[in-house]
Amino acid sequence: MRSSIPQESGPGECRREKPSRLQGVLPQGHRIRLGRLFGIPVEITPSWLLLSGLVLWSFWERYTVDFGHRGDGIGLLMAIVATVLLLLSVFLHELAHALMGRLRGLKLTSITLYLFGGATTASDPGNPADEFLFTVVGPLANLALALFFWGVTIAADHGGVAAMAQVTGEAAWLNLLLGAFNLFPAAPLDGGHLLEAVVWRITRDHPRATRVSAMAGAGLGGALIGIGVIELLMVKGGLFEGLWLGLIGYVLLEGAKAEKTRAWIEQVLQGKPAYTLLTEHAPPVTSDTSVGWLIGAEFQRHHVDAVPVEDHGHSVGIVLAQDALSVPADKRFDLTAGSVMRSLAALPHERVDASAIKVLQLLATNPLVVLEDPHGRVVGAVSQRQVGMVLDRMRYMGAQQSV
Ligand SMILES: [Zn+2]
Numbered sequence: 302m303r304s305s306i307p308q309e310s311g312p313g314e315c316r317r318e319k320p321s322r323l324q325g326v327l328p329q330g331h332r333i334r335l336g337r338l339f340g341i342p343v344e345i346t347p348s349w350l351l352l353s354g355l356v357l358w359s360f361w362e363r364y365t366v367d368f369g370h371r372g373d374g375i376g377l378l379m380a381i382v383a384t385v386l387l388l389l390s391v392f393l394h395e396l397a398h399a400l401m402g403r404l405r406g407l408k409l410t411s412i413t414l415y416l417f418g419g420a421t422t423a424s425d426p427g428n429p430a431d432e433f434l435f436t437v438v439g440p441l442a443n444l445a446l447a448l449f450f451w452g453v454t455i456a457a458d459h460g461g462v463a464a465m466a467q468v469t470g471e472a473a474w475l476n477l478l479l480g481a482f483n484l485f486p487a488a489p490l491d492g493g494h495l496l497e498a499v500v501w502r503i504t505r506d507h508p509r510a511t512r513v514s515a516m517a518g519a520g521l522g523g524a525l526i527g528i529g530v531i532e533l534l535m536v537k538g539g540l541f542e543g544l545w546l547g548l549i550g551y552v553l554l555e556g557a558k559a560e561k562t563r564a565w566i567e568q569v570l571q572g573k574p575a576y577t578l579l580t581e582h583a584p585p586v587t588s589d590t591s592v593g594w595l596i597g598a599e600f601q602r603h604h605v606d607a608v609p610v611e612d613h614g615h616s617v618g619i620v621l622a623q624d625a626l627s628v629p630a631d632k633r634f635d636l637t638a639g640s641v642m643r644s645l646a647a648l649p650h651e652r653v654d655a656s657a658i659k660v661l662q663l664l665a666t667n668p669l670v671v672l673e674d675p676h677g678r679v680v681g682a683v684s685q686r687q688v689g690m691v692l693d694r695m696r697y698m699g700a701q702q703s704v
């Protein structure tokens with residue numbers, strides 16, 4: 302099947318986004334929450350609306366021009382059904398990841414649908430088997446859907462419902478493509494994560510496995526950009542397809558880069574204690590301290606994200622900078638730390654000598670992680686911002702050493 306529409310090269314790239322990859326390429330901008338399914342938030346980005354529009358337009362163009370349904374309304378109806386089936390297929394792929402993730406005990410943050418398909422955000426699988434199972438069900442869902450739609454097409458053909466056979470036949474074909482494309486062994490595609498799981502299982506070296514699949518991802522991304530440019534320049538009417546291929550290549554390249562960074566982070570933090578990540582910490586305050594004083598004397602002077610609250614030598618809570626700063630300026634000296642602090646039970650905590658990687662994993666789904674000394678006294682809190690600073694410093698030191 303050839304067409305000047307983006308069906309063959311996308312949509313449907315599925316990236317398994319892990320939030321601990323600090324530098325994901327999933328758009329961080331505005332997301333619209335559609336609701337929850339099995340307790341998992343389902344979100345779309347505005348770019349998903351663009352995708353839906355593009356897909357609908359391309360199906361409509363095909364059905365009205367190629368199949369002679371011009372002006373009779375059937376072409377538009379077919380295009381709407383075909384679009385819904387394709388977008389539903391992309392969603393079911395993500396849902397398969399999410400449900401398997403739940404089955405394997407991963408913490409699921411969200412399913413996000415965007416311009417290039419979808420992403421399921423989950424905590425890192427702790428072993429190669431979980432990584433493999435969590436990943437493989439996505440493309441398998443598409444292959445199963447391809448079989449299902451193929452069956453429906455045969456039935457519709459027999460029943461003489463040609464328009465329906467046309468639409469479901471296309472859905473079968475597109476699901477086959479979705480499954481096959483995502484199985485390509487290159488991160489951040491699902492196939493890349495399968496490769497990662499296999500290399501991880503063989504070498505027992507996770508950062509190395511991630512690097513291998515990231516390298517394959519960079520290769521695939523580069524190749525797609527190259528093909529896109531050739532198509533753009535050499536193929537008559539290849540403007541749209543060439544641009545689309547190049548764009549997918551670029552997204553893969555960026556994803557592969559993020560994977561490489563993730564491998565590097567895991568490697569440099571391996572064996573390091575959690576307090577490595579604690580760059581700044583402020584002395585504790587008592588719960589009757591005013592919010593105004595806290596902001597001036599603690600948050601602005603120490604540049605911390607949280608200040609522990611202690612009464613009579615016991616930790617009772619922690620005030621987050623964002624909570625203190627959200628108090629209106631004229632009320633800051635009327636409210637106390639005790640009234641804006643968060644209870645320690647509401648935030649994840651770890652001991653200062655716990656593994657830094659464990660803290661990083663907790664930060665993936667929490668704004669910060671509280672660190673305690675062995676006596677249960679709060680020492681401070683680590684935020685993603687602080688981790689970013691620590692990693693920047695490590696990267697700088699690494700660069701110095703390799704000169
Ligand atoms: Zn997937």
